Amino acid sequence: MITTRLVILGPPGSGKGTRAKIIGRVYGIPVVTTGDMLREAVSEGTELGRLAEAYMKRGELVRDDIVIGIVEERFSKPDVEEGFVLDGFPRSVKQAEALDRILVKMGIALDIVLNVTARSETILGRLSLRRSCPKCGAVYHIKDMPPKQEGICDECGSPLVQRDDDKEEIILHRLEVYRDQTVPILERYKKAGKVKEISGELEIDQIIDEVKRVLGGV
Numbered sequence: 550m551i552t553t554r555l556v557i558l559g560p561p562g563s564g565k566g567t568r569a570k571i572i573g574r575v576y577g578i579p580v581v582t583t584g585d586m587l588r589e590a591v592s593e594g595t596e597l598g599r600l601a602e603a604y605m606k607r608g609e610l611v612r613d614d615i616v617i618g619i620v621e622e623r624f625s626k627p628d629v630e631e632g633f634v635l636d637g638f639p640r641s642v643k644q645a646e647a648l649d650r651i652l653v654k655m656g657i658a659l660d661i662v663l664n665v666t667a668r669s670e671t672i673l674g675r676l677s678l679r680r681s682c683p684k685c686g687a688v689y690h691i692k693d694m695p696p697k698q699e700g701i702c703d704e705c706g707s708p709l710v711q712r713d714d715d716k717e718e719i720i721l722h723r724l725e726v727y728r729d730q731t732v733p734i735l736e737r738y739k740k741a742g743k744v745k746e747i748s749g750e751l752e753i754d755q756i757i758d759e760v761k762r763v764l765g766g767v
């Protein structure tokens with residue numbers, strides 16, 4: 550059976566979002582990315598966006614109650630019942646406990662937690678050359694995954710931007726936050742036997758094969 554309910558964890562810039570989108574496309578399941586949802590709220594200037602913006606600019610986690618609220622709302626939609634890729638959530642023990650509650654209420658369980666590993670040098674090199682689409686969330690790398698037309702999103706034609714939190718001092722802080730707040734939940738999922746490791750160091754065209762090997766062929 551193909552595993553379809555999964556969480557993707559890993560440090561900032563390890564390639565979670567890139568892999569989550571590939572998995573969503575290959576397995577035909579919705580991708581829920583809390584970072585994209587928060588950035589969308591910031592660019593739309595909603596109340597949620599105003600609350601989240603300052604945390605995000607500093608590279609801090611947005612308050613648990615806020616993020617849990619948006620995930621609860623997203624999981625009230627029926628399309629996630631048959632499968633999902635959760636990218637960027639949970640990120641703290643409180644969020645992991647909240648996810649357990651949400652899934653129990655839905656009568657489903659998490660199949661697998663993919664842990665993407667990458668070296669700090671890889672992360673810093675990647676994030677400084679990342680460009681993102683503020684409209685549809687597509688992600689590029691100037692050197693390794695460039696858009697067809699420089700500076701323009703292939704998916705929706707919007708101008709690409711560099712994220713505010715992709716500056717070196719903020720990236721280093723995001724890595725600290727990851728170690729302090731997110732690594733403990735990785736340990737929790739390891740104890741539950743849910744974790745499979747995938748490498749964030751592979752070339753882009755090797756990602757699909759690795760994902761299929763770990764999740765089961767299509």
Ligand code: AP5
Pocket residue numbers: 559560561562563564565566567568583584585587604605606608609610611612613616636637638639640644675676678679680688689690691693694714723749750751752753756
């Ligand atoms: P979020 O958007 O989740 O950021 P992150 O976890 O720091 O991860 P990134 O998006 O930076 O990296 P990624 O691992 O997805 O890598 P990507 O695939 O883009 O969160 C941002 C902020 O939002 C947080 O700091 C926080 O404030 C808030 N937030 C979000 N969720 C929250 C939560 N649950 N609770 C509280 N706050 C929350 O890849 C990186 C680059 O590398 C790209 O350019 C890509 O093209 C390139 N690349 C990827 N793979 C490869 C490869 N194999 N070869 C070459 N290049 C590659």
